[in-house]
Amino acid sequence: MDAFKLMKELRVNYEQEAHYLPKETGLSLIESTTEDDSRISAKCRDAKVEDLWSLTSFFGYSTQTFVLAVNLLDRFLAMIRIQPKHLSCVSVSCLHMAAKVTEEECNLAPTGDLIRIGQCRFTVSDLCRMEKIVAEKLNFKSKAITALTFLHLYHQIALSHSTDRKEKLSLEKLEAQLKACLCRISFSKAKPSVLALSLLRQEIEGVRSEDMLEIAYHIQRHLKITDGELLLWSERVARCLSDYASPECSKPNHKKLQWIVSRRTAQNLHSYRVVPELPTIPEGCWDESESEDSCEDMMSSGEESLSSSLGSDAEGPFFPLHLRRQKHRQPLHA
Template sequence: MKDLTAQSNEALKYLKQLNLHLEQETNFLPKQTGLNLIESAPENDNCVSAKRRDAKVEDLWSLTNFFGFSTETFVLAVNLLDRFLAMMKVQPKHLSCIGVCCFNIAAKMVEEECNIPPTHDIIRISQCKCTISDLKRMEKIISEKLKFQFKAITALTFLHLYHAVALSHTSERKEILNLDKLEAQLKACYCRFVFSKAKPSVLALSLLTLEIESLKSRDLCEIAQRVQKHSRIVDGDLLYWRELVSKCLAEYSSPECCKPDHKKLVWIVSRRTAQSLHSSYCCIPELPTIPEGGWDESERREFINLNPRSTQLITKHDPILTVQPKHLSCIGVCCFNIAAKMVEEECNIPPTHDIIRISQCKCTISDLKRMEKIISEKLKFQFKAITALTFLHLYHAVALSHTSERKEILNLDKLEAQLKACYCRFVFSKAKPSVLALSLLTLEIESLKSRDLCEIAQRVQKHSRIVDGDLLYWRELVSKCLAEYSSPECCKPDHKKLVWIVSRRTAQSLHSSYCCIPELPTIPEGGWDESER
């Protein structure tokens, strides 16, 4: 078995970090005596039990998801909570305030300042019964007891390091470990009190080895064994925690398992209360709040073929607010209008009332203006987005500048048309623009059977740091989408729905660049009789 140190500079850098974290990890562990007291505590009103601690951690997970914070924030919040509970005797009535306070400290340590909501909003959304002054006092107590040591070394720290070490030592890119999946599994483990007793390095390696086992990769198994040896983790400890992790994940995936309750965070507020909430996550003051997931795919598809730019705005708007299907038409037209203003020449942009007419949207100009204001504020006026189209143009230009095989020049119009087809499928909203663009490009190059272009595409992939696993996954989805889109069964954007008969007076009032000829009656295309012609 090769030594881990006999590798590249990048691998050596990771190992140096690993050694440092292994030395320091015990400094951020909860006190064992305190954890034992919590574990043996009875279910009564005088002390915090393991069950109450688990319930509070699940609340922290819900808050993390609600605010869109990272896994690092959640893991750090749990670490602070466990360290404090293992140090102090806490009454159950104070647990809610402590939990929210740990969450707030973790968010300040990890998240961008502009993304952190005001304290009073965190209190409202968490349904904590404490005041801002209570939270400030509690934060001072926690800070002093933990000696302001907030930048803890957690199981997530080791999980990221182990993952990086594994990737830097393996050439089997098809078997790349899914870090998002590992993080989700770690969060599930943190919702069980027993894992508060685990050393972060051992818990992280337990998750990693279980995942590697499921992949059935010899290469990765060898690397995991070398990592274990380098970290000085004995087989007995690893087997013990692996068994507990496996049991936890099996329970967590079962229907009987009580997962974090997100419904608890859905509530109805008055318009005045809604307006006072932070604009980045509260409901729209001008429209009633409605359940997420009510989007009709056919309605969403209606606007996408018009402009990929408008698609980007719709996609950015989707996860921020809960939207009723009846408002989707207005949002779509508004995103299209904003995109047109950003991209098209001013002289080519039709008046707003004409866009409303032609889109058959049932909103008014004032509705559209209000919606535009809401969308602009929610997206923080960040309209000049970097999209898959941006990368497609760049990749195309790079390919042309590096190849001499002019006969095999890529058709950019065809690639753009394929991109529009992909945007008509919700799944591609989840794809990174660079990966989606490269997926389209490589599929087209494959059909051209050009070695020169294939080499260029591989170089572009390497330069863009796009791993083979991600590219293969999205290539497969793109290929499937394009096959479906070219089939007669596929529901393509319905252009006929925009063909309608209007009076001469209405036709004359429409913008001259796109309306029908006012001097002749509107007739269906293809309806000419050859004798008349």
């Protein structure tokens, strides 16, 4: 695609991106929710997104699948008040919906496998019912304009000006960094075009290319993104990636799943469990004064986070060397 068509497509996506943004008021309410509250907190949401990243890596799904799943999840959470016990069902439903749109049919994981590997306590019928609720509430058809949409366009525009920059500007690296940012709910408030440009500028500054910096500036002017807005999110992106690279940060393992488990856990993973269906989920919106859920809690209080055992891109060559941790594998219990 030539530069003119790319810039035209860029403008069209920029004008439509607002339709796929989560409601900021809903996101703010999630951020203000305390962990001991009966509603979804920011920490709870972020942990679940890391689980989605892990599942995405395990099943070999694309970055597009993960980003779309997070977009659907955030838009739904910002619109509908749900309790933590329903979050697993909502998040896995969003991942399954995204995969059906972006992946080849032959690569789709069986629904039952998705539930078992995700260590979820709901049935296939629960998942199907939740998918229908999410699709109806979001009026979801087959696409969404996300930061990844702009990241790909920016990358193509940069390469269209010169072919010798392919090694300097890695799209794979930019995608990995975008996934790291999306694990924090605060970045869901950013316009996708601005978040993607912030990531691009940081990478360009890293390779110290004046020519490519000029390309980024040209994109900024074309979309009329203000210096203040870009600076704000560029600083947040830099801080996020710096924190993410620190050894203190708990992050998913980047490799494919190599799960060492006990015999009991292995039996649970490899056999279908008969579990009762989740009770009906109240669909109260964030702007309603009350939305009490009297359902019994079907989730296990001891349910582990997948991010401690499944794979992602967190420790790939796109982050500093000190980020990469040694794997400590424990023997299989007899």
